Amino acid sequence: MKKELQPWHEEIVCDVCGRTMLKGERAEPYLAPGGQRMLVCELCTDRASAEGWIRESAHGELPTALRRHEPRRSILSRLRRRADPAAPRGDGLVAAEADGKRPDWADGGAAAGHGPELAQEFATDRQFTRPKDPRHVRAIPTNAQAKVERAVDVFNGSEHTRTVAGISRSLGEPWVNVTPSGEVPSEVAIVVAWELSWYHYRVDLGAEHDPVTLVAKGHELEELDAWAREWNAAAVHDGRVVLGVGSPG
Structure with a gap:
C-alpha cells in the first residue's frame, strides 16, 4: 500500500495563553526580564508587554546600559581632586x-x-549644618528687683488680669505681693488678696509658653504664709499689677 506523504507542521505553543498556534499563524519572539526567549501569539502581545517582555526585534535598539547616577562628592573630596588631579580619588x-x-x-x-x-559652594555646604529652628532661650535676670519687674510685665500681659479685674469690681482693690522664689531662680510669686479671697500665681521667667500659672486660691488671709502678706504692690481697675503703689490698708 502506497503511503501518502503529508507535510510536517511544527506545533508552536504561545508562552502567554498556552494555545497551540494554527498553521500559518506567526509567533512573535519576546525576551523575558531574565533573558529567556518566549514565543507570543498575535493575540497576547499586549499581555506580554504588560509583563515587561521585550520584542526580540526591538532589543537591539535599547541602550546597553543606563548611566548610573553618581552621588555628589563632598567638598573635601572635590578639593583634593582639584589640588592633585593625577592622584586617585581619596x-x-x-x-x-x-x-x-x-x-x-x-x-x-x-x-x-x-x-x-x-568658595561659594564651600560656604553653601557649611550653611546646611546650621540648625533650622534654633531654640530661643529667655534671659533670666539675676537681680531680685529686676525679676520682680519682669514678672509684673509678664503677668500684666496674661489673661489672669481679667480675673483680678472681675473680683475687684465686687470686693474692691486687692492687696498684692510680688516675691522672687528662693528655690527656683526663674520663678516669681504674685499673691493677689482681698478680705474674702486670695489668688496665688507663679510666673516662670524662663518659660516661653504659658509662663503664668495659678498655683492656689483660698478665702481666708490667715491661710497665707507670712511672706505672702507683705504687700508691696497694688492692682488697678483693669487687673494689672503696679509696683511701688501702696496697697489699701
Whole structure:
C-alpha cells in the first residue's frame, strides 16, 4: 500500500495563553526580564508587554546600559581632586601627609585658594549644618528687683488680669505681693488678696509658653504664709499689677 506523504507542521505553543498556534499563524519572539526567549501569539502581545517582555526585534535598539547616577562628592573630596588631579580619588590626604605638609582644606581655608565658585559652594555646604529652628532661650535676670519687674510685665500681659479685674469690681482693690522664689531662680510669686479671697500665681521667667500659672486660691488671709502678706504692690481697675503703689490698708 502506497503511503501518502503529508507535510510536517511544527506545533508552536504561545508562552502567554498556552494555545497551540494554527498553521500559518506567526509567533512573535519576546525576551523575558531574565533573558529567556518566549514565543507570543498575535493575540497576547499586549499581555506580554504588560509583563515587561521585550520584542526580540526591538532589543537591539535599547541602550546597553543606563548611566548610573553618581552621588555628589563632598567638598573635601572635590578639593583634593582639584589640588592633585593625577592622584586617585581619596588619596589626596594620604599624599599630603606623606610629604609632611598639611593640605589647605584641612585648615578650612581651601575655598579662598580655589576660585570664587568653589568658595561659594564651600560656604553653601557649611550653611546646611546650621540648625533650622534654633531654640530661643529667655534671659533670666539675676537681680531680685529686676525679676520682680519682669514678672509684673509678664503677668500684666496674661489673661489672669481679667480675673483680678472681675473680683475687684465686687470686693474692691486687692492687696498684692510680688516675691522672687528662693528655690527656683526663674520663678516669681504674685499673691493677689482681698478680705474674702486670695489668688496665688507663679510666673516662670524662663518659660516661653504659658509662663503664668495659678498655683492656689483660698478665702481666708490667715491661710497665707507670712511672706505672702507683705504687700508691696497694688492692682488697678483693669487687673494689672503696679509696683511701688501702696496697697489699701
